[in-house]
Amino acid sequence: MNTLPHFATPQLQLLHRGKVRDSYRIDDTTRLIVVTDRLSAFDSVLETAIPHKGAVLNGLANFWFEQTRGIIPNHVVKLVDVNATLVKEAQPIKVEMVVRHYLTGSMLRGYQQGQRTFSGVTVPDGITKHQQFPAPIVTPTTKEESDREITPSNLVSEGWVSRELYEQMAEKSLALFKLGSDLLREKGIILVDTKYEFGLLNGELILIDEIHTPDSSRFWSAEDYARNPEGAEQMDKEYIRQWLIAHKVDGKYPRALTPEVTQEAVNRYLDIYARIVGHPLPTADETGDVTERLTHNLVQAGLLSAS
Structure with a gap:
């Protein structure tokens, strides 16, 4: 093709x-x-x-x-x-604002290995695979050669953003996630998690890069999730990630x-x-x-x- x-x-x-x-x-x-x-x-x-x-x-x-x-x-x-x-x-802001509403993906893999704090957000013991959090959480990462989990306070102390700018990005991220979740719910799709990227234009915060795509987000079929949460259909790039994980040879992905x-x-x-x-x-x-x-x-x- x-x-x-x-x-x-x-x-x-x-x-x-x-x-x-x-x-x-x-x-x-x-x-x-x-x-x-x-x-x-x-x-x-x-x-x-x-x-x-x-x-x-x-x-x-x-x-x-x-x-x-x-x-x-x-x-x-x-x-x-x-x-x-x-x-x-x-002017791009070198921070990815990751919003999560379910325990899955890289967060699940870390959780299963005993990790309980993610980018400064602590989650309790006893959460099961694909379980929904009471409310969406924001777990930012840096945009470097290899993305790095980082707390909001460290983002500020390391000079990535100001406290005021981070709070504005977090507020906008949660508002975007709610709009996306509401619209997708009408189509029988769950917005599981996603990431947002922002920039500054004449001093004003704007949204850049991509939003709610299969590469930046994780989607599930709402019908499948209701029937079997741990086996919910993956309507995104996670299908490929799982295939790569299953076919690792000597610790290397295909x-x-x-x-x-x-x-x-x-x-x-x-x-x-x-x-x-x-x-x-x-x-x-x-x-x-x-x-x-x-x-x-x-x-x-x-x-x-x-x-």
């Missing part, structure tokens, strides 16, 4: 190549973010690209950016392609996915997009070259020259 593992053009200055997103300079106030089909797990980019993944992430993020404008402004200027968005240039796992990942990304947005991904049946389509749309938007 046709994929977009990377995008390169000599016409634009590459600002940053992340695990999944490539950022290009447009001018002093705007940049272009291209969301590729690369897949990152356990702080490593796999060799296998997932068809349609970038379009799903870009489309879902923009859906949620529109839904949440009443809570906080964001960096979106406009979509120029299903894989690319023109955004406002902001570098590539099998064709069967890749196809299942494609199916899951397309399914969660349709369930959230209410219609299939517009390019789900596309067979043409993704790079050619993207380049054409960038030319049409006046961001690249045709020559």
